[in-house]
Amino acid sequence: MGSFKGILLLGACLTAAVSPAAGASWLESLEVAKSQAASQRRPILMYFSGSDWEPTCKQFKSAVLDSKEFQSFADERLVLFQADFPRYRPMAQLHMQSSRQLATQYGVNSYPTLMLAAPNGKVVANLGAQMDPSKFVASMATFFPPPRAPNPPRNPDDMAPPMLQSRPIPDLPLFGGAATHPPTLYTNLVVKSISGPPSRRFALVNSETMSAGETVRLTLGNSRLNVRCVEVRAKSVLVRVEGETEVRELKLSLPVANVN
Numbered sequence: 001m002g003s004f005k006g007i008l009l010l011g012a013c014l015t016a017a018v019s020p021a022a023g024a025s026w027l028e029s030l031e032v033a034k035s036q037a038a039s040q041r042r043p044i045l046m047y048f049s050g051s052d053w054e055p056t057c058k059q060f061k062s063a064v065l066d067s068k069e070f071q072s073f074a075d076e077r078l079v080l081f082q083a084d085f086p087r088y089r090p091m092a093q094l095h096m097q098s099s100r101q102l103a104t105q106y107g108v109n110s111y112p113t114l115m116l117a118a119p120n121g122k123v124v125a126n127l128g129a130q131m132d133p134s135k136f137v138a139s140m141a142t143f144f145p146p147p148r149a150p151n152p153p154r155n156p157d158d159m160a161p162p163m164l165q166s167r168p169i170p171d172l173p174l175f176g177g178a179a180t181h182p183p184t185l186y187t188n189l190v191v192k193s194i195s196g197p198p199s200r201r202f203a204l205v206n207s208e209t210m211s212a213g214e215t216v217r218l219t220l221g222n223s224r225l226n227v228r229c230v231e232v233r234a235k236s237v238l239v240r241v242e243g244e245t246e247v248r249e250l251k252l253s254l255p256v257a258n259v260n
Helices: 030-040 055-065 068-077 093-105 133-141
Strands: 044-049 079-084 113-117 123-127 191-195 202-205 208-210 215-220 223-232 236-241 248-251
Touching: 030 044, 030 079, 055 068, 055 133, 068 133, 079 093, 123 133, 191 236, 202 223, 202 236, 208 215, 208 223
Parallel strands: 044 079
Antiparallel strands: 044 113, 113 123, 191 202, 202 208, 215 223, 223 236, 236 248
């Protein structure tokens, strides 16, 4: 599944949260969330919302996201990511465009939409907006290994010989052992898709979405470089890479999608 456009739209790495619930840290960049989830070996709760206008989102925040039960579970088990679509709260246009790209990519057409995803962004489960915190937490908990019961104290008189004693049970992997993959590591710039009308095209380059005039920060091998989009054409993208004087033309590596 494709990656999300990150905080680069605001010109810097945002690790700040959008805070739909006090005490829970909601990231605005899926790339940051994926990196954090990989390092902490946690799944990502992806939340698409209309925080300041959609009645169900407001009710869900009050009933569930603000609850101590959810916050405690999230702090211990989840990485939180929110793509918000406010109508009254100001939001940078490019940030809103990025969120719309994500909604299209994940097939989101209503709010609230909640998904549980592996650290690589692959959706594992679609979650309903349960208004009962216990039920909502339980709907996610089924994807985690059950906690191990503590070992009872042993009576020395009943101890079995070492070869008969039970061995420690290893921790079960997330999602019952379903295969997950680490984030893709790029050594070259690759145009994965081009979308949108000729007047406003978007290109997915490596893991980031960009349009003409935008600068993004991409990881190539062990380096982080600023890449500015000069022009998005029907089958290629012109970019200027930090440290280079010439403009590069990147050819589309996949068939063009949704180009009018």
